[in-house]
Every structure is written in structure tokens, then in C-alpha cells.
Amino acid sequence: MAARTFTIDGKHVSADESATILEAASEVGITIPTLCHLDGVYDVGACRLCLVEVTGVPKLLPACTTRVAEGMDINTDSERLRKYRRMTLELLFAERNHVCAVCVANSHCELQTLAYTLGMDHVRYEYTFPRWPVDNTHSLFGMDHNRCIMCTRCVRVCWHIEGAGTKNVSGRGARSQVISDLNQPWGTSETCTRCGKCVMSCPTGALFAKGVTVSEMERDRTKLEFIVTAREKKQWIA
Amino acid sequence: MDRLKVATVWLGGCSGCHMSFLDLDEFLIDLADRIELVYSPVVDVKAYPAEVDVCLIEGAVCNADNLEILHTIRKHTRVLVAFGDCAVTGNVPAIRNQLGLRNDENVLQRAYVEGAQTNPGVPREPGIVPALLPRVMPIHEAVHVEHFLPGCPPPADRIKALLTQVLSGTEPRLEGAQLKFG
Amino acid sequence: MVIDDLIEIAEKEKAARKPCVVRCCMAAGCMSSNSQGVKEALDRAVKAAGLEDRVEVRGVGCMKLCCQGPLVQIDQEAPGATVEVQTIGKGPLYEKVTPESAASLIETIKGGSTDVSAADPQHPFFTQQFSIVLANSGIVDPERIESYIAAEGYHALHDVLREMTPKEVVDALIKSGLRGRGGAGYPTGLKWATVAKTASAQKYVICNADEGDPGAFMDRSVLESDPHAVLEGMAIAAHAVGASQGFIYVRAEYPLAISRLQTAIKQAKQLGLLGSGIFESPFNFSIDLRIGAGAFVCGEETALMASVEGKRGTPRPRPPFPAESGLYNSPTLINNVETFANVPAIIRKGADWFAGIGTEKSKGTKVFALAGKITNTGLIEVPMGTPLRKIVEEMGGGAPDGGTIKAVQTGGPSGGCIPAAALDTPVDYDSLTKLGSIMGSGGMIVMDETTRMVDVARFFMEFCMDESCGKCIPCRAGTVQMHHLLAKILERKATLRDLQKLEELCDMVRSTSLCGLGQTAPNPVLSTLRYFRQEYLDLLREDALGPGANGHSSRTTTPAPQPAGGN
Numbered sequence: 001m002a003a004r005t006f007t008i009d010g011k012h013v014s015a016d017e018s019a020t021i022l023e024a025a026s027e028v029g030i031t032i033p034t035l036c037h038l039d040g041v042y043d044v045g046a047c048r049l050c051l052v053e054v055t056g057v058p059k060l061l062p063a064c065t066t067r068v069a070e071g072m073d074i075n076t077d078s079e080r081l082r083k084y085r086r087m088t089l090e091l092l093f094a095e096r097n098h099v100c101a102v103c104v105a106n107s108h109c110e111l112q113t114l115a116y117t118l119g120m121d122h123v124r125y126e127y128t129f130p131r132w133p134v135d136n137t138h139s140l141f142g143m144d145h146n147r148c149i150m151c152t153r154c155v156r157v158c159w160h161i162e163g164a165g166t167k168n169v170s171g172r173g174a175r176s177q178v179i180s181d182l183n184q185p186w187g188t189s190e191t192c193t194r195c196g197k198c199v200m201s202c203p204t205g206a207l208f209a210k211g212v213t214v215s216e217m218e219r220d221r222t223k224l225e226f227i228v229t230a231r232e233k234k235q236w237i238a
Numbered sequence: 239m240d241r242l243k244v245a246t247v248w249l250g251g252c253s254g255c256h257m258s259f260l261d262l263d264e265f266l267i268d269l270a271d272r273i274e275l276v277y278s279p280v281v282d283v284k285a286y287p288a289e290v291d292v293c294l295i296e297g298a299v300c301n302a303d304n305l306e307i308l309h310t311i312r313k314h315t316r317v318l319v320a321f322g323d324c325a326v327t328g329n330v331p332a333i334r335n336q337l338g339l340r341n342d343e344n345v346l347q348r349a350y351v352e353g354a355q356t357n358p359g360v361p362r363e364p365g366i367v368p369a370l371l372p373r374v375m376p377i378h379e380a381v382h383v384e385h386f387l388p389g390c391p392p393p394a395d396r397i398k399a400l401l402t403q404v405l406s407g408t409e410p411r412l413e414g415a416q417l418k419f420g
Numbered sequence: 421m422v423i424d425d426l427i428e429i430a431e432k433e434k435a436a437r438k439p440c441v442v443r444c445c446m447a448a449g450c451m452s453s454n455s456q457g458v459k460e461a462l463d464r465a466v467k468a469a470g471l472e473d474r475v476e477v478r479g480v481g482c483m484k485l486c487c488q489g490p491l492v493q494i495d496q497e498a499p500g501a502t503v504e505v506q507t508i509g510k511g512p513l514y515e516k517v518t519p520e521s522a523a524s525l526i527e528t529i530k531g532g533s534t535d536v537s538a539a540d541p542q543h544p545f546f547t548q549q550f551s552i553v554l555a556n557s558g559i560v561d562p563e564r565i566e567s568y569i570a571a572e573g574y575h576a577l578h579d580v581l582r583e584m585t586p587k588e589v590v591d592a593l594i595k596s597g598l599r600g601r602g603g604a605g606y607p608t609g610l611k612w613a614t615v616a617k618t619a620s621a622q623k624y625v626i627c628n629a630d631e632g633d634p635g636a637f638m639d640r641s642v643l644e645s646d647p648h649a650v651l652e653g654m655a656i657a658a659h660a661v662g663a664s665q666g667f668i669y670v671r672a673e674y675p676l677a678i679s680r681l682q683t684a685i686k687q688a689k690q691l692g693l694l695g696s697g698i699f700e701s702p703f704n705f706s707i708d709l710r711i712g713a714g715a716f717v718c719g720e721e722t723a724l725m726a727s728v729e730g731k732r733g734t735p736r737p738r739p740p741f742p743a744e745s746g747l748y749n750s751p752t753l754i755n756n757v758e759t760f761a762n763v764p765a766i767i768r769k770g771a772d773w774f775a776g777i778g779t780e781k782s783k784g785t786k787v788f789a790l791a792g793k794i795t796n797t798g799l800i801e802v803p804m805g806t807p808l809r810k811i812v813e814e815m816g817g818g819a820p821d822g823g824t825i826k827a828v829q830t831g832g833p834s835g836g837c838i839p840a841a842a843l844d845t846p847v848d849y850d851s852l853t854k855l856g857s858i859m860g861s862g863g864m865i866v867m868d869e870t871t872r873m874v875d876v877a878r879f880f881m882e883f884c885m886d887e888s889c890g891k892c893i894p895c896r897a898g899t900v901q902m903h904h905l906l907a908k909i910l911e912r913k914a915t916l917r918d919l920q921k922l923e924e925l926c927d928m929v930r931s932t933s934l935c936g937l938g939q940t941a942p943n944p945v946l947s948t949l950r951y952f953r954q955e956y957l958d959l960l961r962e963d964a965l966g967p968g969a970n971g972h973s974s975r976t977t978t979p980a981p982q983p984a985g986g987n
Contacts (some may be wrong), residue, residue: 044736044891045736045737045892045934046891046892046893046934047892047893048892048893048894048932048933048934051932059931060931060932062737062934065737066737083928084928084931084932087898087924087925087928088893088894088928088932091893091894091897091898091901092893092897093327094897094901095896095897095900097333097336099327099329099330099332099333100323100390100418100419100420101323101329101330101390101419101420102330103420106420107418107420112418112419112420115417115418115419116414116415116416116417116418116419117414119413119417120417121326121386121388121412121417122320122326122327122376122378122383122386122388123327123376124378124921125901125904125921126379126901126904127327127328127332127335127376128900128904129332129335129336129373130336131336131337131338132336146336149893150890150891150893150896168732169732169890171890172715172717172886172887172888172889172890173885173886173887173888173889173890173896173899173900174885174888174890174896174897174900175890176889176890176891176896215420
């Protein structure tokens with residue numbers, strides 16, 4: 001344990017050397033937009049929304065996987081970063097079929113919230129309108145690939161918190177998708193424990209509890225927090 | 239000062255955005271003093287006027303008629319506002335795009351043949367059903383659009399916020415939750 | 421195995437050499453045009469002519485002039501002369517040999533004549549080559565370790581194990597100035613030093629043989645022609661950094677390279693050149709093959725290591741770099757095929773010798789695969805700093821059928837197009853970077869005036885779009901949109917605003933992607949825009965250049981223009 005002092009957006013901050021930029025920023029109330037990050041599971045640096053500028057480093061660095069260092073001068077918000085973040089969101093909206101008006105997660109969606117928070121009033125790229133299926137074979141949950149942003153939070157909670165290893169990714173590029181077991185209908189999975197952590201972790205309307213309709217899919221992240229606390233601190237409290 | 243010439247049109251949409259417009263309630267009375275509604279589904283004017291200041295466009299571009307009127311509007315209007323999610327994103331009308339090539343034909347079959355209870359058959363006579371475009375578009379894919387007013391429908395206060403900004407001559411700028419889709 | 425054994429094998433091999441060696445190319449290029457059949461016909465003809473005592477028909481690796489394959493070279497000594505290594509490769513090199521014409525080549529040994537044409541040995545394609553990596557290519561039999569040993573093979577490994585400390589080896593590499601031949605050009609010695617100084621009981625050495633750039637076949641040729649050089653290079657590296665296990669990650673699309681490597685590893689193990697206590701030193705080193713399943717991204721080192729571990733081949737953010745935490749979280753040295761293939765020669769001939777070749781910052785040679793609109797398609801190895809013009813015009817013979825070279829694409833989908841006007845640029849890491857391209861792994865695709873540059877950009881973007889692993893958004897979704905915009909331009913449906921959108925996306929994808937694939941995916945677009953912008957503009961819609969089409973902002977209250985196809 002050694003402390004490091006550095007600045008985030010001009011603020012003097014100190015944090016343990018093991019902290020990521022994202023953690024250190026959140027400690028001092030600076031919010032960096034994220035989609036693939038989820039407290040309690042390891043980070044993959046995939047969504048690129050949390051990229052920040054560090055003085056003296058030519059490349060942008062992902063705040064979720066970059067550790068703080070002594071004397072770092074971090075900038076989490078600039079014209080350039082805002083532009084890239086908005087473009088990233090536009091690319092996501094154009095990539096699959098995110099029809100907020102008829103989505104189970106409407107008003108409870110991290111993608112939707114980020115879009116308006118970051119000022120995305122329309123998408124400049126042509127929508128690709130791919131045809132993705134909805135897997136409704138599971139008795140409790142459904143998976144709508146149209147809404148999936150491939151953040152892989154569900155995959156990570158399934159492997160690293162539940163330990164079931166049901167969810168995974170197949171294919172590549174724009175055709176990559178979240179699958180169950182050996183790319184089979186979720187309902188036929190023999191490894192799924194029906195714990196619902198994947199549903200709780202999903203930022204959009206891709207994973208949902210059966211029976212909910214438009215705007216009804218609210219996540220209860222405290223259920224995940226409970227498990228994470230139990231794992232990390234060996235305490236059965238959230 | 240001349241009153242601002244305002245138009246509203248309804249392309250491929252459910253008219254929910256216009257309903258929300260009517261939800262402006264007493265602000266409509268203010269508005270009546272400050273704008274001149276020159277063309278709209280709620281006024282009885284058949285042809286799009288030659289010079290319009292602001293046009294709110296509801297709905298996505300779904301068929302040949304939509305596209306034609308949109309080009310007319312663009313030609314005769316200073317400021318276009320994409321009014322609601324269908325105009326901004328394509329929204330529900332664009333879901334048929336997921337059906338891929340020839341989705342327009344599939345949609346017609348579904349509506350006029352599979353769903354028909356009497357006299358199944360796609361009406362092909364000219365002037366009955368305008369030709370569906372192979373791909374439903376948000377309006378900015380077809381013409382240049384100045385402002386975007388998302389929402390399904392945009393709540394009345396959001397419409398009011400934008401109109402107030404337009405009327406006061408300031409650059410309309412919606413922010414935060416005022417830009418929420420859905 | 422001790423050094424005397426090695427020398428004995430070499431001597432025995434040399435003693436058994438017949439006065440006439442008929443070398444038949446058995447690398448993938450010539451084999452695809454039936455050099456296997458040619459070799460069998462040569463064997464039959466030798467037998468029929470009763471020349472078995474005098475003539476050896478040897479399957480060898482690439483003889484470089486791939487477009488004229490199958491290639492056969494006949495080196496013949498005057499009766500009674502001793503065969504010297506130097507005379508090998510001096511005989512006539514016959515082109516496009518068929519099983520039917522093979523017998524007539526054997527006739528020439530007895531003084532007969534043949535209709536088969538031979539390449540001009542004085543052509544710059546041959547005279548301007550400088551072979552280090554390809555020194556054994558086309559000479560040794562890649563399926564016989566004795567053949568490699570006779571060409572001084574494994575002597576460097578012996579010297580390193582018995583006479584040099586690991587630090588001396590690393591220092592030699594640093595002094596040689598060798599830089600990574602995979603494309604990025606990171607100093608090899610520095611990389612070795614970083615791995616060497618980590619304190620870890622387990623370290624790994626990986627050879628990246630996942631050559632995937634369209635048009636590139638240098639590494640494949642090295643593996644098919646001289647696999648032992650790579651094994652020896654890896655073993656030397658392992659000794660230098662303190663690793664005991666090596667992996668070669670080779671793509672499944674290279675079945676011949678895989679089989680030659682398997683043979684080579686087996687033979688090296690049998691002779692004790694891989695395994696435990698090599699050359700009776702405490703050094704143990706094994707090499708295993710890992711076969712890639714066809715994903716381009718697995719050439720990216722972190723994705724490659726994930727794949728070796730049996731996981732989905734996707735990259736992860738660096739740091740940590742593989743040198744600190746790589747395969748199975750252990751320090752890992754990962755170098756490309758050509759880099760390793762340079763190592764035995766550097767040890768044998770000395771770092772100073774190597775550092776004397778090339779330019780100030782780019783030492784040694786580079787192997788290039790010449791392809792596209794060029795007369796002499798094939799492999800060349802030239803000193804760093806050789807002007808591009810010499811490579812494509814003199815050695816490559818320029819565009820075929822009297823065409824004019826318009827541009828040269830280097831670095832594959834990560835690289836760029838160098839216009840004809842810049843052909844006098846010396847080929848080294850820094851000059852190519854300055855031109856907006858990269859050295860890359862060595863693919864060189866030549867284009868003539870019939871090539872449309874927007875087509876080229878679209879082709880490479882399609883490649884990147886298909887090969888994006890899908891992990892990070894800019895690369896996964898950005899390449900799709902860039903490809904769409906390029907296709908729209910080619911369909912003459914795009915506006916100037918679309919072009920601006922394309923450039924904006926290029927900047928964004930380059931700056932925000934997770935790995936090298938995405939970060940470099942815009943390069944072919946950016947470099948063609950830089951040198952051939954007019955070709956893009958010429959393809960835009962006629963109304964695209966109207967007033968107001970430029971500098972669009974969605975937030976303006978000024979009277980708007982009416983270009984269809986807007987924001």
C-alpha cells in the first residue's frame with residue numbers, strides 16, 4: 001500500500017497505487033462515463049467511453065484499466081473526449097436496433113441515459129438495421145440481441161461471480177454475439193443456475209425478466225453488490 | 239414584428255407527437271398570438287406554403303409521398319425540426335427495415351393479404367397507397383435538418399422549451415434529459 | 421550432443437554431397453503449380469539416365485521468383501571438383517518447369533539441351549538481393565536437419581550456450597540494432613532485456629507466425645524453407661531471457677509450414693538440440709506449436725497469447741506488456757518469425773557485422789513479398805534503406821505489360837499507399853512512417869494506373885471490418901460505418917459531408933480503438949486521402965459540392981442549404 005498523488009481535472013487527488021483512474025475519480029466525485037465497467041467484476045476496457053487524456057502520454061488511456069501514478073495529470077473531459085464519446089454512442093445506436101420507445105428498459109437504460117447526458121440528439125451514421133433474434137426459451141429470462149451492446153458484463157458476472165460459465169461470446173466483429181453454453185437456446189442450457197445475475201448486470205434492455213413490458217425492466221444492482229461484498233470482504237451485507 | 243410562420247407535418251408516425259403538441263394547453267393560446275400556423279394536420283390548408291419559418295416534422299420517411307413532401311418542405315422552409323423519435327431515429331416505423339430486402343412487399347402482404355378479413359389483395363391502383371420505400375429513414379437521411387426534438391412522444395414541456403427558444407430568437411439548445419429518446 | 425557431434429554431422433553431410441545438385445522448389449508457391457510432380461519426374465529421369473551416383477535431386481525452400489514457378493536450379497561441378505558452399509545457387513534457374521519438361525533438364529547434365537527457359541542470373545532481382553534471413557532458402561532441404569547443420573546450423577546456439585552469458589547475448593542483440601520485423605519495429609534487444617531482467621521462475625518465448633496481411637508471404641516462406649533457423653533463434657532467445665518453454669503460433673492456413681515445423685521440432689529433439697541439457701549445458705528448452713484458427717486479430721500479441729491459452733482470441737489493454745505479464749501471466753518474449761530467423765546469423769557473424777548493414781536507425785535486411793501489378797512477383801531480401809524504386813522498378817521489373825506504377829502499398833491493412841512520386845524514399849521504419857505508411861511485416865502490393873485508390877481503401881476496410889474481433893466499439897462498429905461510407909462514395913452517392921464523416925471516423929477509430937487492428941484500420945483511407953484526395957472528390961455526387969455542403973453544423977439557425985442526404 002503506497003499512496004500516489006496526482007491531479008484529475010485540475011483537482012489534487014491522492015489514492016492508493018492499486019487504484020485505477022476510474023476509482024480515484026469516483027472517490028472525488030468526478031464521473032467518467034462507462035458502459036462495460038461494472039463494480040465487482042474485472043475490467044476489459046472494451047467500450048472506450050472512459051478514455052481520458054494524460055499529459056505527456058500521446059495515446060488516450062482507459063480509466064477503468066489504467067492505474068494511477070505519481071504526478072499524473074489526468075483530464076477526463078475535453079472537447080475531443082466529448083466528441084469521441086458521442087461518436088461511440090452514435091456507433092452503438094446505429095449498430096443494432098435500439099428502439100427506446102418500445103424497449104423494456106426504457107427510462108432504466110444506461111445507454112439511453114448516457115446518450116442524453118452526453119448530448120446525443122440524433123445519430124449521424126446510417127442505421128444498419130440488422131436482424132437479430134430474441135431468445136425467449138428460458139423459463140425466467142429473455143435475451144434480445146437487438147439491444148445488446150456487447151459490453152460482456154453478463155459474461156463476466158456469469159463466470160466470475162456466479163461461476164456458472166453459461167454466457168460467452170461467439171463470432172467476431174459486427175457479428176459477434178453473447179451466447180449460452182455452446183451457442184444453444186438459453187432454455188436448453190445445462191449450466192445456467194437461473195441466478196439472474198446477468199439480467200441484473202445488463203446496462204440495456206438486452207437481458208430482461210420475463211413478463212415485463214415497455215419501461216418495466218428495472219435492475220436491482222444491490223443484489224450484485226451483496227455478492228461482491230461477500231466475495232471481497234467475506235461479509236454477508238450489501 | 240411579423241408573426242413566425244410555423245408549419246407542422248405528419249409523415250410516417252402515429253400522430254402522438256401532435257397529440258403531445260396539443261398537450262401544450264394554455265401555452266397554445268400564447269402561441270396563437272406569436273405564430274401563424276400556416277400548414278398542419280390541424281388546419282385546413284391543402285398546399286404547403288411558399289415561405290415558412292419553422293416546420294415541425296413528425297414521423298419517419300416511409301413512402302414516396304413522405305419523401306416528396308419532405309423535399310417540398312425543405313425547399314420552402316428556413317428551419318426544420320425533427321419532431322419526435324420517428325423523425326429523429328426512424329423508431330417504430332423503421333422496425334420493418336430489419337426484415338431486410340423487399341421488406342416493403344412483406345409489410346404489404348402482411349397488412350393487406352394475411353391480415354385481411356375480406357377481399358385480400360394489395361391495392362396497386364395509383365393514388366391509393368403510395369409506394370413504400372425499401373428502407374424507412376429518419377428525416378435527416380433525406381434532407382438537411384436544423385434541430386432535433388427527440389421523445390416518443392416529446393413531452394409537452396420539451397416542445398414548449400424548444401418553441402420558446404425558437405420564438406425568442408435564441409439558438410435552440412436542449413440538454414440532458416430533454417434529449418431522452420423513448 | 422556436443423560440438424564435435426554437430427561438426428561430424430555437417431562433415432558427413434558435405435561428404436555425401438554429389439557433384440550435381442538439382443534443387444526443386446518445394447515451398448507452397450511452386451507446390452501449388454505442381455512442383456511435387458516436377459520433383460518426382462526429376463527423380464525418375466535421373467534414375468532413367470543412370471545418374472544416381474552423380475546427381476542429387478533435392479527438395480528445397482523458396483527460390484524467390486515465385487511468379488515463374490515451379491523453379492528448378494541445377495548446380496553442376498566440373499568432374500572431380502569439390503563442391504563448395506559458395507558455388508551453390510550459381511547454376512541456371514529454370515522457370516515454369518513441368519513434369520513433362522523435367523527430363524530435358526536432366527539431359528542438360530549430360531550436355532544435352534532443353535527448351536525450358538532459364539532466368540537471367542544478372543537480373544537485378546537476383547543481383548541486388550542480400551540474404552541473411554533467406555540465406556538458406558532454396559539451398560537447404562527444409563525437411564532434413566542435417567542439411568541445415570551443414571550450412572552452419574545450430575552452431576550459434578552452441579556458442580551461445582557454451583561461451584556466452586545471457587547478458588552477453590542480450591547485449592549482442594542490442595548492439596546489432598535489430599528491430600522487430602513484425603511491423604512495429606521495436607528494438608529487439610531492448611525487448612529481450614526487459615524480459616531477461618524480470619524475476620520469474622517461468623518465462624515463455626513465443627514466435628508470432630500468424631502472418632495475415634493480404635499479399636504477405638515472407639514468414640510462410642521462411643518457415644517452409646528454413647524452419648530450423650527459427651527454432652535456433654528461439655532457443656537462443658530463450659537462453660538470453662531465461663525461458664524454458666517456447667510456442668510457435670502459426671495459422672492453420674499454412675499447412676506446409678506447420679508440417680515442416682513439426683518435422684523440424686521432431687528432428688531437433690532427436691538430436692538433443694531441443695529438450696533438456698542442450699549441448700550438455702543446464703539449458704532446457706522445448707517448443708510446441710499452436711495452430712491459429714483463422715482470425716487476423718490473433719497476430720496482435722495479447723490476442724495471440726489469449727489464443728495460446730485456449731481462450732477467445734481478443735486483445736486486452738496494455739500495460740501490462742507481455743514482457744512483464746504475458747502468457748499465463750508470466751513474462752513473455754514475443755517476436756516475429758523473421759526476427760528470430762535473423763538471430764543465428766547475428767550470433768555467428770557478430771553484432772558489428774549486422775549493424776554495418778542497413779541505415780543508421782534500421783539495421784540489417786528486410787524481406788519483402790512483392791505482389792500486385794508487378795512483373796516479378798516473389799520474395800526479395802534487401803538491405804534496409806534500399807530505395808523503393810530500386811525494389812519495385814529494378815528488381816520487381818515495374819508494372820507488367822508496360823504499365824506505370826501508381827502506388828505501392830506497404831504494411832497491409834495497417835499500412836498505407838506510397839505514391840509513385842515518393843518512390844525514391846529509402847525503405848526503413850522511419851521513412852515509411854513519415855510517408856503515412858508503415859514498414860509492416862513486409863507485404864508490398866504494387867498498383868498501376870488502372871487501380872482506383874478508393875477501391876483499395878474499401879478493400880482494406882472490408883478486411884478490417886471482417887477481422888475486427890468485436891470487443892471494442894470503435895473498431896467493431898466504426899469499421900462498419902467507414903466501410904459503408906467508402907461503398908457509398910464508390911456508388912457515387914456520397915456528399916462532401918459524407919467524406920467529412922469518413923475523416924472524422926478515421927480520427928476517432930484510430931485514437932480510441934483498443935488494439936493495433938483498430939488503431940491502424942483507418943491508415944489505408946488516410947494515406948489514399950493524403951495522396952489521392954482528388955479521386956475521392958471525383959466520385960462524390962455532382963450536387964455534393966454545392967453551397968453550404970461544407971462545414972455543416974446541426975445547430976444553425978441560418979437559412980439551410982438543401983443537399984439531400986444530410987446530417
